Amino acid sequence: MRPMDHSVLKCCLFSLLLLTVSAADPPSNAAILASEMTPGNASNTANAGQAPNTSTNTSNTASTNQPSNTATSSRATTPSCTTRRCLASMLIAKEALSQPQSPSCISNISVPLIVYETLSVDTKDLRFESHLQVMLSWEDPDLSWDTSVYHHDMVVLPVSKIWTPELHVTNGVQTTIKHSNKDLLVHSNGTIEHMVIMNTVVGCEVNLYNYPFASDFCPIAINVWALKGCGMFLNFGNVSTTSANRGDWLTENVKLDAKGGRDDRNYLWVSLKMRSENPFLSLVLPSILIIVADVVSFSLPLGGGERISFKVTLVLSFIMFLIILNDLLPGGGQCSPIIRKHFCFCLVILVLSTLQSMVLTRLAKCGTLWPCSLSKSKDSLLKDTDNEEESKSDIKASAEEKNTALQKVVKFLNKMAAQDQKNAIHHRFANKVDLICFCIYLTILIVYAVVILYFSFGSQCKINQLDFWS
Incomplete structure (x- = not known):
């Protein structure tokens, strides 16, 4: 057989092989190349000495393309990896950093639980600080996946790569919000669970009218952004409290409410009550004891100055106590x-009591309320007159030589007795006035005690704690 006949035979066998392969798989590049080949081209290739290499390479190409096409079709139905990390990487790659866009333009944020704690109550600046742990839950359909492909119900994602709702306190003076963790939990249906920690200082004009027996309500207005029908709404759940005792204040109750039934004006209504033991012992009781000591000081005598010095000591002690x-x-x-008015009344009554004792001491000693200089001038004038009369009588006695030393002694004793009788009259009068002043003083204190007890427990003062919305 001639060489040309061998080349034609090989070309025919190769064509039959390619037809068999093409029947099981779509035409590949090698099949198209073989169909374009003609006997003339085959003979030219054979004459060039390349027919054996071409047939071998074409068959290898055909055999290689068949598994490649099969792998491509299998990747179309099965993911390349199914681990949680791979799933998390896929969700992070979506870059869901904006609010979920629902058809209604509103995202409902669920708040299933709030853990509340009162940190401090500042009665000087009328503020109180709170600590809140807020559980949040919302849905983002873009972060859902098919559990038949990824066999995981939950996955953990970094909070910096996912959009989270931002809360704000409407009546907050200073608020800090931080994430409780660097990660959040995502469910297969797109539900996201997260927790934030809020420390807020709220300006609340606590009703201190009955201090230290004060109690009041203070709001913490927790809301989110919403404008012209778009934004977010909060759906609150339960509220629990921890560490109810903080200093002199007790957190009695915390409940959720909404002003006027509006969904965009939600607030926590915190009920506060003051434990009055410490303020009563440190503020009220010392003032009561000082007033009682002032009442008892009326038993001291007017003469000698003991009462005046004691009352002055009480006044100075009370002033130092207030400072x-x-x-x-x-x-x-x-x-x-009311306690400010109470301290003012105590100080005034102490000063008046001291002045009253000073005046009565003067009255008991001199029998007059004139200043010391005038009274001394009168006494000296009377004394000079007596001296003149005595000198005249002495001159006359010496002239007539009728008076003796015994008569002088009798006259001196009579004068001393008259002076003592006069001083006794002054003391009796001053003591009567002092007794009247004591009765008036005691009556004023009893009436004041009844009035202050009524205003402390029976009277109330109303404050609108939600005026920051009006």
């Missing part, structure tokens, strides 16, 4: 505390 405890006294506001 030292000035920082403990509550601030003012719409309802000024």
Whole structure:
């Protein structure tokens, strides 16, 4: 057989092989190349000495393309990896850093639980600080996945790569919000769970009218952004409290409410009550004891100055007491505390009592309320007159030589007795006036005690704590 006949035979066998492969798989590049080949081209290739290499390479190409096409079709239905990290990487790659866009332009943020704690109550600046742990839950359909492909119900994502709702306190003076963790939990249906920690200082004009027996409500207005039908709404759940006792204040109750039934004006209504033991012992009781000591001081005699010195000591002690405890006294506001009026009354009554004792001491000694200089001039004038009369009588006695030393002694004793009788009359009069003043003083204190007890427990002062919305 001639060489040309061998080349034609090889070309025919190769064409039959390619037809068999093409029947099981779509035409590849090698098949198209073989179909374009003609006997003339095959003979030219054979004459060039390249027919064996071409047939071998074409068959290898055909055999290689068949598994490649099969792998491509399998990747179309099965992901390349199914681990949680791979799933998390896929969700992070979506860059869901904006608010979920629902058809209604509103995202409902669920707040299933708020853990509340009162940190401190500042009665001087009328502020109180709170600590809140807020659980948040919302849905983002873009972060959902098919559990039949990724066999995981939950995955953890970094909070910096996912959009989270931002809360704000409407009546907050200073608010800090931080994430409780660097990660958040995402469910397969797109539900996201997260927790934030809020420390807020709220300006609340606490009703201190009945201080230290004060109690009041203070709001913490927690809301989110919403404008012209777009934004977010909060759906609150339960509220729990921890560490109810903070200093002199007790957190009695915390509940959720909304002003006027509006969904965009939600607030926590915190009920606060003051534990009155410490303020009563440090503020009220010392003032009561000082007033009682002043009442008892009326038993001291008017003469000698003991009563005056004691009362002056009480006044100075009370003034020093107010200066030292000035920082403990509550601030003012719409309802000024009664305790400030109480201290003012105590100071005034102490000063009046001291002045009364000084006047009566003067009255008991001299029998007159004139100043000392005038009274001394009168006494000296009377004394000079007596001296003149005595000198005249002495001259006359010496002239007539009728008076003796015994008569002088009798006259001196009579004068002393008259002076003692006069002083006794002054003392009796001053003591009567002192007794009347004591009765008036005691009556004023009893009436004051009844009035202050009525205003402390029976009277109330109203404050609108939600005026920051009006």
